[in-house]
Amino acid sequence: MGMEKVTMADVARAAGVSKSTVSQYLNKRYEYMGEKTRQKIEEAIKTLGYQPNFLARSLKQKRTSFIGIIVANITHYFSTEVSRAIEDFFHQHDLQAIVCNADDDPEKEKKYIEMLRAKQVDGLIIFPTGQNHDLYKNMVEQGYPVVFMDRKVEESLNVFSILTDNTESTYKAVQRFIDKGHKHIAFVVQPLRVSTRLDRLEGYKRALNDAGIEINPDYIVEADIPDMKAKLERLFSMELKPTALFAANDRAFMAVVEFLKEKKIQLGEDLELIVFDNIPFAHLLDTPISFIIQPAREMGFKAAELLYGQIKQEDRTPEVFVFPSKMI
Amino acid sequence: MGMEKVTMADVARAAGVSKSTVSQYLNKRYEYMGEKTRQKIEEAIKTLGYQPNFLARSLKQKRTSFIGIIVANITHYFSTEVSRAIEDFFHQHDLQAIVCNADDDPEKEKKYIEMLRAKQVDGLIIFPTGQNHDLYKNMVEQGYPVVFMDRKVEESLNVFSILTDNTESTYKAVQRFIDKGHKHIAFVVQPLRVSTRLDRLEGYKRALNDAGIEINPDYIVEADIPDMKAKLERLFSMELKPTALFAANDRAFMAVVEFLKEKKIQLGEDLELIVFDNIPFAHLLDTPISFIIQPAREMGFKAAELLYGQIKQEDRTPEVFVFPSKMI
DNA sequence: ATGGTTTTATAAACCGGTTTAGTAAATCGT
DNA sequence: ACGATTTACTAAACCGGTTTATAAAACCAT
Numbered sequence: 086m087g088m089e090k091v092t093m094a095d096v097a098r099a100a101g102v103s104k105s106t107v108s109q110y111l112n113k114r115y116e117y118m119g120e121k122t123r124q125k126i127e128e129a130i131k132t133l134g135y136q137p138n139f140l141a142r143s144l145k146q147k148r149t150s151f152i153g154i155i156v157a158n159i160t161h162y163f164s165t166e167v168s169r170a171i172e173d174f175f176h177q178h179d180l181q182a183i184v185c186n187a188d189d190d191p192e193k194e195k196k197y198i199e200m201l202r203a204k205q206v207d208g209l210i211i212f213p214t215g216q217n218h219d220l221y222k223n224m225v226e227q228g229y230p231v232v233f234m235d236r237k238v239e240e241s242l243n244v245f246s247i248l249t250d251n252t253e254s255t256y257k258a259v260q261r262f263i264d265k266g267h268k269h270i271a272f273v274v275q276p277l278r279v280s281t282r283l284d285r286l287e288g289y290k291r292a293l294n295d296a297g298i299e300i301n302p303d304y305i306v307e308a309d310i311p312d313m314k315a316k317l318e319r320l321f322s323m324e325l326k327p328t329a330l331f332a333a334n335d336r337a338f339m340a341v342v343e344f345l346k347e348k349k350i351q352l353g354e355d356l357e358l359i360v361f362d363n364i365p366f367a368h369l370l371d372t373p374i375s376f377i378i379q380p381a382r383e384m385g386f387k388a389a390e391l392l393y394g395q396i397k398q399e400d401r402t403p404e405v406f407v408f409p410s411k412m413i
Numbered sequence: 414m415g416m417e418k419v420t421m422a423d424v425a426r427a428a429g430v431s432k433s434t435v436s437q438y439l440n441k442r443y444e445y446m447g448e449k450t451r452q453k454i455e456e457a458i459k460t461l462g463y464q465p466n467f468l469a470r471s472l473k474q475k476r477t478s479f480i481g482i483i484v485a486n487i488t489h490y491f492s493t494e495v496s497r498a499i500e501d502f503f504h505q506h507d508l509q510a511i512v513c514n515a516d517d518d519p520e521k522e523k524k525y526i527e528m529l530r531a532k533q534v535d536g537l538i539i540f541p542t543g544q545n546h547d548l549y550k551n552m553v554e555q556g557y558p559v560v561f562m563d564r565k566v567e568e569s570l571n572v573f574s575i576l577t578d579n580t581e582s583t584y585k586a587v588q589r590f591i592d593k594g595h596k597h598i599a600f601v602v603q604p605l606r607v608s609t610r611l612d613r614l615e616g617y618k619r620a621l622n623d624a625g626i627e628i629n630p631d632y633i634v635e636a637d638i639p640d641m642k643a644k645l646e647r648l649f650s651m652e653l654k655p656t657a658l659f660a661a662n663d664r665a666f667m668a669v670v671e672f673l674k675e676k677k678i679q680l681g682e683d684l685e686l687i688v689f690d691n692i693p694f695a696h697l698l699d700t701p702i703s704f705i706i707q708p709a710r711e712m713g714f715k716a717a718e719l720l721y722g723q724i725k726q727e728d729r730t731p732e733v734f735v736f737p738s739k740m741i
Numbered sequence: 742a743t744g745g746t747t748t749t750a751t752a753a754a755c756c757g758g759t760t761t762a763g764t765a766a767a768t769c770g771t
Numbered sequence: 772a773c774g775a776t777t778t779a780c781t782a783a784a785c786c787g788g789t790t791t792a793t794a795a796a797a798c799c800a801t
Contacts, residue, residue: 092757103781108759119779139531140477141758144468145786149532151511159497162693169487172514181528183479183511186500200509203467204477342697365490365693366667420787431751436789447749469788473756 091135100129111137143205150180152392153201155194157212157236157279159186162335163363163381164212167234170385171210178393180207189278191216202229208392213238215279230395232388237280245391246405249379251281251361254410255288258359258377259331261412263296267329267357270298271320273306273313273341274333285333285361313340321348328356335362361410368413379410419463428457439465471533478508480720481529483522485540485564485607487514490663491691491709492540495562498713499538506721508535517606519544530557536720541566543607558723560716565608573719574733577707579609579689582738583616586687586705587659589740591624595657595685599632599648601641601669602661613661613689641668649676656684663690687740695741707738 093111097104102122109117110126118126129135143149154171156164172182183206187194191214198220201209208230213221215238224231225242233246262270272289274282286305293300304327308316317340320327332338338360350356353373361377387406394401421439425432430450437445438454446454457463471477482499484492500510511534515522519542526548529537536558541549543566552559553570561574590598600617602610614633621628632655636644645668648655660666666688678684681701689705715734722729 090757094757104758105760105781105783106779109780112759117779122779136527137531138472138533138757139528140468140472140533141756141786143532143786144466144472144757144788145759147786149468151532159500165493169514172487172512176514181511181513181532183509184500185509186497186504199464200467203465204471204479204509205466205468339694339697346697418787422787432788433751433753433790434749437750440789445749450749466787469756469786471756472758472787473789475756 091133095133096126096129096135099133100125102126148207149205151206152180152182153206153209154182154184155187155197155209155211156184157187157189157214162365163379166363166381167385170382171389174386174389187214189214195220207396210234210388210392212236215239230392232392234384234388235281243403245403247384247388248405248407249410250407251284252288254377255285255331255361256292258375258412259289259292262329262357262359263292263298268298269304269325269327271304271306271327271330272333273330273337275337276309277307282333289331310336310340313337314344317341317344330356330358332358332360335360335364338362375412377410377412380408384408419461423461424454424457424463427461428453430454476535477533479534480508480510481534481537482510482512483515483525483537483539484512485515485517485542490693491707494691494709495713498710499717502714502717515542517542523548535724538562538716538720540564543567558720560720562712562716563609571731573731575712575716576733576735577738578735579612580616582705583613583659583689584620586703586740587617587620590657590685590687591620591626596626597632597653597655599634599655599658600661601634601658601665603665604637605635610661617659638664638668641665642672645669645672658684658686660686660688663688663692666690666692703740705738705740708736712736
């Protein structure tokens with residue numbers, strides 16, 4: 086049944102007052118009206134079943150109480166953990182988060198950024214692909230609230246950023262392999278397009294270097310997930326098979342585990358494994374895998390807090406926050 | 414730098430035409446203007462760097478191209494899988510999804526429903542707590558686009574719903590235990606407040622009944638997650654310990670696994686386990702656990718499709734769609 | 742030249758709120 | 772009793788678009 090939407094004008098008419106007064110009432114500025122007027126409005130709202138339209142308010146007030154999160158890959162567990170932390174933070178402040186999945190595609194990322202801005206969301210937390218430099222620059226210059234998460238962007242823009250100590254953590258993990266006597270350590274990674282992967286590789290190389298082990302490019306497997314298997318095949322058909330393997334993120338890890346399962350290579354016996362990433366239910370596995378996990382909740386909260394500060398117009402110079410990962 | 418926002422009026426002025434014409438241009442209705450006019454507008458937009466404000470448009474057009482997803486528990490993997498499918502669907506139709514986490518709390522659910530409606534989102538997909546009947550009814554009666562997911566609500570409202578065959582799948586799984594010779598089968602579940610849990614319990618009971626096995630209430634563990642451990646303690650200190658265990662969802666499963674790990678109870682040897690839920694990386698585990706998995710993506714797509722139909726005003730009588738789960 | 746169409750464009754109302762400037766009536770101090 | 776405040780309230784502009792009714796100009800046919 087059509088049931089026309091009740092607007093403020095209807096309430097005003099029913100209560101015999103002006104729209105302005107109803108608006109004041111809704112904003113709880115009761116000092117602008119008499120006791121009787123207040124009751125009349127209250128009653129009119131109840132009998133009409135009036136529900137205010139926030140869109141109209143947003144148009145005038147220039148804020149929507151929406152914030153956007155643009156993740157590079159929504160199937161990445163770490164990203165969802167971060168997103169949840171951000172959501173939790175903003176929920177406490179009565180803002181809703183809109184999560185969009187850029188799929189590591191700069192075009193999609195661009196589309197989402199433009200769309201969310203057009204819809205006047207109050208700010209953005211972005212896991213940047215790194216490929217939309219002009220767009221990033223544009224936002225920053227216009228003073229639009231933004232926080233970058235997880236990845237560095239090329240030229241150091243003057244933006245708040247949240248990172249982990251990718252290089253250092255990887256360095257320490259690889260060092261542990263070396264301390265245990267491993268000499269043939271493989272590094273498996275998706276295409277080196279983003280800073281996290283490059284930084285982790287850097288840590289791997291430095292650890293080998295500092296231990297006086299020569300870096301063998303054949304031990305470094307860089308491939309897209311679909312090609313990963315073939316490349317692993319090659320890796321494990323070398324004369325000197327690796328005895329330890331560093332998976333640079335969860336997707337690489339999955340590819341590796343699937344491969345090992347198929348080849349019946351025993352974890353712990355034939356091969357030791359370290360994974361740089363947060364994996365759900367990791368603590369339930371009783372396989373001898375080490376994980377480098379990032380403090381996702383803390384990172385999310387920090388990002389949310391920084392974004393909220395910008396939205397609230399607090400004046401603060403952008404900084405880069407580096408959170409330490411830890412191995413378990 | 415303040416850089417005042419450029420509006421349509423500015424573009425109109427710069428191009429020497431009226432707002433109306435600029436609006437037509439933006440909506441690609443070029444037949445309403447001359448070639449020269451079109452070019453002037455195009456140029457003015459470019460030089461001014463004009464970005465339209467979708468909020469203003471939404472106010473007039475009464476649609477925001479936002480849809481809301483209200484999940485009962487965002488840490489539930491199945492829910493995130495469903496949400497992703499929904500997002501993917503709507504992304505293709507240029508609508509954004511807003512995911513909110515009701516935390517299984519009817520108050521929070523209510524708050525979110527009201528808030529999203531106030532913000533004029535075009536429709537909602539809800540994993541209902543089941544406790545806000547009046548609110549649900551209200552939406553349905555007003556013809557507001559809604560789809561219910563995963564759980565049944567008390568009185569059968571006339572709404573599109575997506576479910577799995579909870580009872581049947583559980584029945585079959587328990588039957589398998591029985592076929593293997595198990596007589597002492599435990600059922601572990603969170604508080605029986607929602608239909609999914611009740612339906613699964615129903616399947617368990619029916620399977621035992623049909624096999625002529627007496628239902629022992631001591632084998633049915635119903636507890637909140639924090640109390641789960643204590644109750645499991647009691648379960649496994651019975652004279653006749655269970656030799657098989659059915660975990661009614663992922664959270665119950667986690668609690669069970671943690672408990673077993675602590676007690677050093679060997680899966681597969683001392684105890685067989687079936688879990689009703691989608692678990693990430695489940696295929697990587699080589700423990701002998703069976704999982705009943707729901708076709709999350711299909712369910713999500715169906716829900717999205719049904720909601721989209723309602724938004725597009727397609728006339729269709731609400732139905733309940735039951736998707737079969739399968740055991741792996 | 743006349744009248745009928747088509748093309749091109751605009752003014753003004755509208756969406757549903759918020760906010761500001763202004764005012765009538767009530768209250769106050771002296 | 773009088774001006775000064777204070778209280779209670781409203782009209783109208785505003786936010787930034789869309790849409791409709793209207794009209795001038797250009798084109799066409801006879």
